[in-house]
Amino acid sequence: MKKLSLILTAIFFTLFALSSSGWCWGKKKIIKIGINAPITGDIPKVGENTKNTAKMWLEDIEKAGGIEIAGKKYPVELVIEDNEAQAESAVKVNTKMITEDEVITVIGPQSSKQAIPAGGVADSYATPMISPWSTNPDTTKDRPYVFRGCFLDPFQGPMLANFVKEEFGFTKAAVLYDVASDYPKGLAEYFKQAWEKNNGEGSVVSYESFTTKDADFSSQLTKIINSGAEVLFVPQYYNEVALIVKQARELGWKKPILGSDSWGSSETITLCGSDCYGAFFSTHYASAGAEGITKEFIDRYKKKYSYVPDDVCALTWDSLKLAQKAIEALVEFSGDIKKDRENVKKNLAEIANFEGVTGNMSFTPDGDPVKCAIIVKISDAGEFRFYKSVCP
Amino acid sequence: MQPRYFATFYLNYKNMKRIIGFKKILGFFSAMPALGWLFGFFSAVIIEYLIGNNIAWLLGLPKIPVLFGFLIMLKKPLLIPGALAYIIIVYLLPLTLTARFFSGKINKLAAKLYKLPPPVYTVFYLIFLYIIIDIWAGMSDYRIVTLKLTFIAIILTLSLNVINGYMGEFSCSHTGFMALGAYFASTVTLILFTNDKLFGEALLPSYLAPFLFPIALIIGGIAAALGSLLVAIPSFRTRGDYLAIISLAFMFIVKSLIENLEVLGGARGMGGQHPLANLPTVFIWTILSIWIINNFVTSIIGKATNAVRDNETAANAMTINTRRTKIVTFMFAAFWAGVAGGLFAHVLCYVNPGTFGIKKLAEIFTMVYFGGLNSIVGSIIGAVAFNLASEALRPLELFKWIIIPVIMILIMIYRPTGLVAFKEFDIKKILAPKGDK
Structure with missing residues (x-):
């Protein structure tokens, strides 16, 4: 019966020898980029989009033979980790990618709930991090190593208020938002402030709220309709948008509805259908009627994954390109990860007039981009049509 | 399976056991006292370091496998x-070698230690354990x-076990208590030591922070304990599903309030x-919670909670003040959650x-019911196993969210009360030297 133990040992060593392609002896220097994405949890679609975009980006890099630094090409590896849409998991994942995998920069997490604590981790390890989608000012505040790919709520809210004033000249607005979620709540406040500054105290005639996972909005909507408001602002995510807009139409709301960048998902139209046609919302880019590199990006993505990329995809793409640009601008790839990270951060902060699929941008000293927002009108075919571009 | 096949299968299994020498290895592992395990892991960690x-x-x-190679x-x-x-080289080999060759000597040493007063040798063991953990964790x-989040999970699991396991009430308010503790403790440290936009300038220099941190934690705990009265008082008249609903409501009230x-x-x-909350701080608080919660559940009031669980009316007839028992137990458990x-x-x-929210609550429930009701060891095992598996x-x-629930279902089918349920936690028994064989 000694045979069996011999066989087992033999199998073990054969496997060991066969695995040589996985060994890391004498391997070349690799550029590692971490992706911290919510692949499972509350917002899996966001995670899937992040992952798909990152893979498409890697394909490009591999086709080019790697990222070129000072005339030499280095292979790139993506470290994609799941943060389960939870704050503590995002912290664990960031710590792991930074200390174990030794990534040069981290892309993500997407929502502010995870990006704020994860940004703290990245900053304490002096590792550059770009959150493509987090709009909370705290993510980058006082954190020199943390950047973001999108505009902030303090810009978006007033921009929308001004747009309505210039476009329609309305003076009475209603707001319906989720009080338990930081993004809608913040945006609703900024919008209210700007609106009342434009039109005087009390011009937001109805300021109604609900709590996450509510499904019946009829009492709030009735109040809004009776208040005589001329426009309804709904800074909500796509699943709630569908419910709110449908119920509003059923109750007889015929005036314009205004949304925010969280409407930009392809799911909005799938869930909401014709009730959402004619609504306006602000976003990072418009998929219908796009031109230049934006169109190129959309066509490629659609061909590869057979659905239209939403703003998460576009912002993640731009964040990856920003990271790539900063890495390419290194004087040398020393392999000393601390030094390289420091230089990447310096390069990121210096990027000016970066041409991305979501428009041109430059970074402020806080790590926030200065870029234009786009107002989109949902067409009668359910497409997101470019309506107007608003720059800071 | 047909009996014949089963017999062959069983024989083969027995043969295999002999070939690999499982029995022998298991034999000398069973003769190893707790000190031996510590020495084994200590040598493993030193080798790794x-x-x-x-x-x-x-x-x-590419690097040291960080979580036993799973990742x-x-x-x-x-x-x-x-x-x-x-x-095998770094962990199993040193453990086996220690067990094989040093069991006898370590047993003698353990016996000598065992003659000291229990607090003395327990502290010695704890320091030894901490040294091992510190070296192991120091590498990454x-x-x-x-580890820190696992230790915190241990405290949470233990404290929920006090209500759900020892007292037999189904309370869903644990994340609410946790939120109260988190917010009160954070408010104290933010007011005292951080310049921020919510509370303005720091009142004290930040080098004092580590010393006053325990006080902030205790304030958080007390706040949670006071909050728990909102669940404890209704629990006089409601049991089972109804209390579950009240406690769930409490959790949502806290969440909406914040x-x-x-x-x-x-x-x-x-x-x-x-x-x-650095590693030593979290470790000390975890040990404190295990010690105090164990004393609580083995004390008279701990026995009273068991009596309340098994039959409230009978307990009342036996002169147990059930109301006081419930209030004290709820407040005690909530303190630790805070x-x-x-x-x-x-x-x-x-x-x-x-x-x-609900997600965190489900996690804590999983750890409690996986590890075992009414058991300190069970809670520790549940928390560590769930955290390690999830990581x-x-x-x-x-697929992670398919595998973990399947494991949970299997546990519920084969061991409905959890892995190590209804066991007393006796530190003396754990640390005792093993008899010579």
Whole structure:
């Protein structure tokens, strides 16, 4: 019966020898980029989009033979980790990618709930991090190593208020938002402030709220309709948008509805259908009627994954390109990860007039981009049509 | 399975056991006292610390496998043999060798230690344990974060077990207590030590923070304990499903309250805490919680909680003040949940009300019912196993959420009360030397 133990040992060593392609002896220097994405949890679609975009980006890099630094090409590896849409998991994942995998920069997490604590981790390890989608000012505040790919709520809210004033000249607005979620709540406040500054105290005639996972909005909507408001602002995510807009139409709301960048998902139209046609919302880019590199990006993505990329995809793409640009601008790839990270951060902060699929941008000293927002009108075919571009 | 096949299968299994020498190995492992395990792990950790990198390099691994090789194996299947070899060389070999050759000597040493007063040798063991953990975690910050959150999970699981296991009430308010603790402790440390936009300038210099941190945690715990009265008092007249609903309501009340309190940052959360919960702090609080909770459940009031669970009317007839028992137990458990919340907030350096929702609650329930009701060891095993499994299976993404529930279902079918339920935790028995064989 000694045979069996011999066989087992033999199998073990054969496997060991066969695995040589996985060994890391004498391997070349690799550029590692971490992706911290919510692949499972509350917002899996966001995670899937992040992952798909990152893979498409890697394909490009591999086709080019790697990222070129000072005339030499280095292979790139993506470290994609799941943060389960939870704050503590995002912290664990960031710590792991930074200390174990030794990534040069981290892309993500997407929502502010995870990006704020994860940004703290990245900053304490002096590792550059770009959150493509987090709009909370705290993510980058006082954190020199943390950047973001999108505009902030303090810009978006007033921009929308001004747009309505210039476009329609309305003076009475209603707001319906989720009080338990930081993004809608913040945006609703900024919008209210700007609106009342434009039109005087009390011009937001109805300021109604609900709590996450509510499904019946009829009492709030009735109040809004009776208040005589001329426009309804709904800074909500796509699943709630569908419910709110449908119920509003059923109750007889015929005036314009205004949304925010969280409407930009392809799911909005799938869930909401014709009730959402004619609504306006602000976003990072418009998929219908796009031109230049934006169109190129959309066509490629659609061909590869057979659905239209939403703003998460576009912002993640731009964040990856920003990271790539900063890495390419290194004087040398020393392999000393601390030094390289420091230089990447310096390069990121210096990027000016970066041409991305979501428009041109430059970074402020806080790590926030200065870029234009786009107002989109949902067409009668359910497409997101470019309506107007608003720059800071 | 047909009996005949089963017989052959069983014989083969017996043969295999003889070939590999399982019986022999298991034999000398069973003669090893707790001190022996500590020595075994100590040598393993020392080996990893000194030459772990070299061994990893020789085996073709990029780095020391950080969580016993699970992550590497799942991410890069090609490296499985290398990772397995690493685990065998660095962990199993020293453990086996210690068990094989030093069991006798260590047993004698353990016997000598055992003659000292129990507090003395327990402290000695704890210090030894901490040294091992510190060296092991010191090799990677990822290990530190995982360990810290695991320790906090142990406190949470233990404290929920006091209500759900020992007292037999089904309380769903634990994340609410945790949120109260997290927010009160954070508020104290933010007011005292951080310049931030919520509370303005720091009142005290930040070098005092580590010394006053325990007080902040205790304030958090007391706040949670006071909050628990809202659940404890209705529990006089309601049991079972109805209490579950009341406690669930309490959890949502706390969550909505914080969401609507602009002073605390509302739904945007509260950030900027100093990272005060370092590994030794969390370790000490965990040991304290195990010690005090164990004393609580073995005390007279602990026995009273068991009596309330088994038959409230009979307990009342036996002169147990059931109301007092319920209030004290709820407040006690909530205190520890609050402390755990405070530690949690200072590990992440950010809290937000969304964290303390149903999802977190489900996690704590899983750990309690997986480990075992009415058992300290069970809670520790449940918390450690769940945290390690959830960390190790992360690379599987969606499949992780299939595997963990399946394990949970199997546990519920084969051991409905959990892995190690209804066991007394006796530190003397655990640390006793093993008899000579």
